[in-house]
Amino acid sequence: MLARVQSAALVGVDAVPVDVEVDVSSGLPAFAIAGLADASEQDAKERVRAAVKNSQREVPARRIVVNLAPADIHKEGAAYDLPIALGLLLATGQLRPGVLDGQIVVGELALDGRVRPVPGVLAVALLARSLGVRRIIVPEANAAEAAAVAGLPVVPAGSLVEVMQILDGRRAARAVNAPSAVLSPRDEVDFSEVKGQAHAKRALLVAAAGGHHVLLIGPPGGGKTMLARRMPTILPPLSDEEALEVTKIHSVAGLVPPGTGLLCTRPFRAPHHSASRNALVGGGSMPRPGEISLAHHGVLFLDELPEFHRDVLEVLRQPVEEGTITIARVQTTVVFPAGFMLVAAMNPCPCGHFGDPHRLCTCTPPQLDRYRGRISGPLLDRFDLHVEVPRLSPADVVAAPAGESSGTLRARVAAARARQRERFARTRVGCNARMGGRHLRRFCVLNDAAVALLRDALERLYLSARAYDRVLRVARTIADLDDAEQIRTAHVAEAIQYRALDRPAARPPVPQMPASAGVP
Amino acid sequence: MRGDLRPDEPAVAVVGSRRATAAGRVVTERLAAGLARHGVAVVSGLARGIDAVAHRAALEAGGRTVAVLGCGLDVVYPPEHAALLEAIVRQGCVISEFPLGTPPLPGHFPQRNRIIAGLALGVVVVEGDERSGTLSTAGHALDAGREVMAVPGSVLNPLSRAPNGLIRQGAALVESAEDVLAELGLPLQAARTASGEPPELPAGPAALVWQAVAGEPVHIDQVALVTGLPAGEVAAILIDLELRGLVQQLPGKQFVRI
Numbered sequence: 070m071l072a073r074v075q076s077a078a079l080v081g082v083d084a085v086p087v088d089v090e091v092d093v094s095s096g097l098p099a100f101a102i103a104g105l106a107d108a109s110e111q112d113a114k115e116r117v118r119a120a121v122k123n124s125q126r127e128v129p130a131r132r133i134v135v136n137l138a139p140a141d142i143h144k145e146g147a148a149y150d151l152p153i154a155l156g157l158l159l160a161t162g163q164l165r166p167g168v169l170d171g172q173i174v175v176g177e178l179a180l181d182g183r184v185r186p187v188p189g190v191l192a193v194a195l196l197a198r199s200l201g202v203r204r205i206i207v208p209e210a211n212a213a214e215a216a217a218v219a220g221l222p223v224v225p226a227g228s229l230v231e232v233m234q235i236l237d238g239r240r241a242a243r244a245v246n247a248p249s250a251v252l253s254p255r256d257e258v259d260f261s262e263v264k265g266q267a268h269a270k271r272a273l274l275v276a277a278a279g280g281h282h283v284l285l286i287g288p289p290g291g292g293k294t295m296l297a298r299r300m301p302t303i304l305p306p307l308s309d310e311e312a313l314e315v316t317k318i319h320s321v322a323g324l325v326p327p328g329t330g331l332l333c334t335r336p337f338r339a340p341h342h343s344a345s346r347n348a349l350v351g352g353g354s355m356p357r358p359g360e361i362s363l364a365h366h367g368v369l370f371l372d373e374l375p376e377f378h379r380d381v382l383e384v385l386r387q388p389v390e391e392g393t394i395t396i397a398r399v400q401t402t403v404v405f406p407a408g409f410m411l412v413a414a415m416n417p418c419p420c421g422h423f424g425d426p427h428r429l430c431t432c433t434p435p436q437l438d439r440y441r442g443r444i445s446g447p448l449l450d451r452f453d454l455h456v457e458v459p460r461l462s463p464a465d466v467v468a469a470p471a472g473e474s475s476g477t478l479r480a481r482v483a484a485a486r487a488r489q490r491e492r493f494a495r496t497r498v499g500c501n502a503r504m505g506g507r508h509l510r511r512f513c514v515l516n517d518a519a520v521a522l523l524r525d526a527l528e529r530l531y532l533s534a535r536a537y538d539r540v541l542r543v544a545r546t547i548a549d550l551d552d553a554e555q556i557r558t559a560h561v562a563e564a565i566q567y568r569a570l571d572r573p574a575a576r577p578p579v580p581q582m583p584a585s586a587g588v589p
Numbered sequence: 590m591r592g593d594l595r596p597d598e599p600a601v602a603v604v605g606s607r608r609a610t611a612a613g614r615v616v617t618e619r620l621a622a623g624l625a626r627h628g629v630a631v632v633s634g635l636a637r638g639i640d641a642v643a644h645r646a647a648l649e650a651g652g653r654t655v656a657v658l659g660c661g662l663d664v665v666y667p668p669e670h671a672a673l674l675e676a677i678v679r680q681g682c683v684i685s686e687f688p689l690g691t692p693p694l695p696g697h698f699p700q701r702n703r704i705i706a707g708l709a710l711g712v713v714v715v716e717g718d719e720r721s722g723t724l725s726t727a728g729h730a731l732d733a734g735r736e737v738m739a740v741p742g743s744v745l746n747p748l749s750r751a752p753n754g755l756i757r758q759g760a761a762l763v764e765s766a767e768d769v770l771a772e773l774g775l776p777l778q779a780a781r782t783a784s785g786e787p788p789e790l791p792a793g794p795a796a797l798v799w800q801a802v803a804g805e806p807v808h809i810d811q812v813a814l815v816t817g818l819p820a821g822e823v824a825a826i827l828i829d830l831e832l833r834g835l836v837q838q839l840p841g842k843q844f845v846r847i
Contacts, residue, residue: 268809268842271820417840424841426806429608429748434637434669457842459808469814525832547821562825562832566809569842 623766625652
């Protein structure tokens with residue numbers, strides 16, 4: 070007899086429908102699963118057999134064939150245990166025909182018949198809603214996550230026996246507490262905990278307001294990490310839609326804690342510089358999201374930027390520009406969202422004391438060049454702001470004012486972002502940092518005095534021509550923070566201050582040699 | 590020798606540590622530029638740090654400068670000074686007592702210091718620790734009957750040991766190009782100073798910032814703290830002052846008046 074149960078497979082961060090077909094016929098006793106990756110197949114057979122037996126049901130000594138369709142989608146993992154077991158029970162008449170129609174089932178089985186959590190339940194629930202299914206049966210640990218999708222009845226499954234009783238109508242499904250609609254991010258850290266560093270904090274406020282990527286440069290122990298960690302606390306709270314996307318990615322990666330609904334704090338990911346390419350951007354034969362996708366809608370912090378492998382840094386160029394990462398594999402090509410704010414940190418030089426008034430830098434100019442040369446020009450170009458973070462002496466720290474709290478700063482960021490939304494209402498640009506050349510010319514019109522200042526700065530401070538557009542974008546954000554429609558000279562001047570690495574700091578060019586002027 | 594050595598022109602050696610501090614660089618820049626404007630050639634050793642700053646400042650001020658090498662004339666050491674060396678050839682002269690192709694061995698540098706001292710009427714030491722090669726230049730200068738001068742530095746800075754030690758032993762204390770000229774009895778040539786009216790001094794909030802950057806280089810946060818102005822405004826004002834040529838930005842967001 071043939072039975073069919075609907076389930077789902079994960080491709081990238083999305084779920085696609087999968088039919089689990091179970092046929093039981095006479096013949097030599099056998100149990101075969103077609104359409105599942107090799108290792109997963111063997112495991113699934115054993116788990117299903119034991120779980121069914123330990124739930125006081127029977128796996129008949131007949132020829133059992135399970136097929137997961139469509140065959141061309143790579144399927145692995147344990148999420149098909151529960152649909153296979155239910156299909157088997159249907160096919161052998163241990164469940165009434167039709168009780169599973171219009172439902173999607175996922176879940177891993179323990180040998181004793183309990184149902185274990187699986188990754189990607191939110192994606193499956195979103196699929197279920199778009200397919201218009203009657204309800205969705207998920208592991209109870211994932212139920213809150215599935216319930217975040219409004220308008221979709223969720224059946225939490227504790228064990229195989231429980232599911233069978235619910236399907237038979239002998240027991241009602243337990244209610245699931247949908248996550249509260251109000252998103253209340255609770256931050257463990259606050260900007261007011263960072264003493265001093267007024268300049269760096271101001272720069273981070275600007276970066277947050279315009280969604281700009283930032284590079285922090287400073288000696289070890291200066292507080293770069295401390296500042297970066299507080300970055301998510303001044304970004305506006307996640308919108309419902311953003312929270313759903315963030316949770317979906319974390320869910321696919323199996324990083325949503327059991328019993329949690331929507332993740333409502335902005336992600337902060339800080340991969341170590343020894344991280345591999347795949348760990349960072351995602352990968353595997355069936356691509357899984359990497360750190361940069363987990364940082365979607367949040368902050369990706371790369372400490373010790375020059376220590377990262379060069380090829381790892383180079384693959385960052387696409388996501389930093391486009392907000393997505395494309396991973397091409399033999400079997401499939403997946404596009405993961407990766408719209409993060411990049412906050413990177415580096416020492417000013419190998420010894421770390423360059424520019425420190427109290428300590429001597431022992432690096433030679435070639436060492437300095439080599440160190441800075443590890444970050445390619447194109448990547449360096451993606452940072453709108455370069456911020457120098459000095460080391461404070463203990464006395465300075467005690468004397469320094471605490472500054473504004475994250476809450477105050479966040480309100481200012483939110484106001485500036487609101488201005489940007491209004492401005493870009495009819496474009497596809499999300500924030501100032503994403504403005505292209507056309508938008509720059511339209512929205513960043515400078516008056517004559519500001520143009521003169523910017524020209525002067527490019528010439529006198531030997532700023533590279535590439536800095537021009539960056540300065541314009543940042544100046545636009547500073548004006549937005551000021552609630553000003555027109556970019557003023559002071560806004561441009563401040564923006565120029567955040568271009569530290571464009572200055573030929575160590576070596577001013579030799580005068581009266583036009584050929585070498587500006588050559589780093 | 591490459592370039593044009595003029596034995597009759599007044600010359601002063603400006604020497605110091607290869608690991609110069611930001612303050613040391615600023616002082617050297619002003620000193621060398623000042624000497625150049627008064628028509629005095631600046632002699633130094635083309636090393637990293639103070640030497641290079643002195644050469645550059647002299648060139649930038651439109652003056653002449655002489656570099657004495659510790660290697661053959663066809664060897665560029667340190668290699669990143671290739672462009673600087675060519676600029677010096679065009680606007681001064683590069684000298685070496687070593688045969689072509691001689692590598693820059695450590696022993697050569699004290700030897701070339703003898704020539705630096707010999708070419709100059711006097712030697713100004715800016716920064717150096719107690720083992721510094723600049724002390725050997727000063728020693729050669731004394732032997733050759735040249736004037737030895739030193740720019741004093743903070744007692745907290747290890748690179749002040751050489752100049753402060755020299756002053757203790759009787760070297761003349763100099764703070765500016767004018768001090769050096771007075772010490773050597775050379776005439777002031779005001780004609781070549783930067784022309785025009787004195788720059789317009791800032792007003793309003795900018796005046797507060799201008800007050801705050803007097804003296805030692807200060808960090809931008811300190812300026813904000815002292816003036817009580819918001820960080821963003823301070824950043825904008827400092828760029829403005831920098832572009833007007835009133836203050837200079839040093840690495841690490843330190844600012845100093847010019």
